[in-house]
Amino acid sequence: MDSLQNLIPETMLPDMMFYVFAGLTLGFGILVVANPFSRNPVTSAMFLVLAVISMAGLFVLLHAFFLAAVQVIVYAGAVMVLFLFVIMLLDIKDEQKRKIKKGFLLAGLLSVGTIAGLFIKGLHATRLDAHPSPTTEGDTALLGKLLFGQYVLPFEVVSVLLLVAMVGVILLSKKDLK
Amino acid sequence: MHAGLEHYLTVSFLLFSLGLLGVILRRNLLVIYMSLELMLNAANLALVSFSRFNDNLNGQVLVFFIITVAAAEVSVGLALIVALYRRRQSAHVEDLTTMKL
Structure with a gap:
């Protein structure tokens, strides 16, 4: 523990945690949408739970403690249990691999890529001179x-x-x- | 690298795009619903980070409302999916084409 503290200065820790939680959230998000190993909706739901929980970690880093708790209780707790209930109620078998039409895939990727590009470009074009202020605690x-x-x-x-x-x-x- | 507002917004945008991709490409109604949840969560993240970096709690109140509305939306949507499944025995968007012209 002592060596860890020497290794990482205390001011660096929140930033490192940001990268950890952001990576986890995005990784689990990818596994919700396009899991290469399983097409089962239950797997998607479980990964959505994990994505929501790592997002609660991001909320904690933003000092929104109450919202982080609500996120875990309402989303990971209530909403996802509802999802799982419905999946098990419907008794959906593994989604048979239907061929996604190449045109659909291309059009979808193109449109989403365009929107993401617009977002990121807009973000870079804007000068954000906002800085964290210690008064805004959640x-x-x-x-x-x-x-x-x-x-x-x-x-x-x-x-x-x-x-x-x-x-x-x-x-x-x-x-x-x- | 100091994690500032633009980092959080980038994560939020990427997550939103991921959700959109799921809504467009996946064919299972339940997975489409989960992708919608992902998009709502991305919006929540953007709101919370704006709230934090602009010294204003209103964003967090809005997130509180969004979570409530999302819960209501999920319950109604899932009830609709169950009702549809009872009639069609399928939760696949390609089998639900009655409203197609």
Whole structure:
């Protein structure tokens, strides 16, 4: 431990952790979308869980501690369990390897590449003179004050939205849909 | 290399493109849904990093709302997929072409 601290100065550690978590997030993301070993949706779902958790690590590095916790609990916990439930409920066999048409693949890669290129080019064209400020901590207390003060109306609207979603899901999953 | 705003944004953009690629290329409805989640997550990352580097907590509040809406969206979407599967016995977009002209 002592030798490790000598090896890596303390100010360097968050930056190194950034590269670790960013690499993990992107790697797991690739495995969600295009896993060379398995076409099974369960594998994709498991890698999505890992991607979400490594993204929570990035949130911690950005000092958004509350959001990191919410990310793990809601996404990796609730949403992904729902996904897995549905996959197992549907009992989908391994996706039979259907040939992806070459034209589709080319067009998809081309369009996504263009969009990614535009993003990166735009990022380089913009002068970002923003710097991290120690005042913005993802403080739960501060976030709560904002949420129940300035943003109390959107908060209530979102709760109604959740209710609507719940009613809709119950209606949709009835056996005899009229 | 100091990890600044542009590094976080680059990761976010790459993740978004990855999600888009999944939505365009994959043919399984569930995997398309997961790719959508990946895109939402990329947007969340961009918002959190903007919030951190611009000294403003509003971005984090927005992320909170996005997570809530994404949860609602996933529940409705998965219910739709289950309802579709009951009728067609397939979760493959190429088998769902009733609305094709």
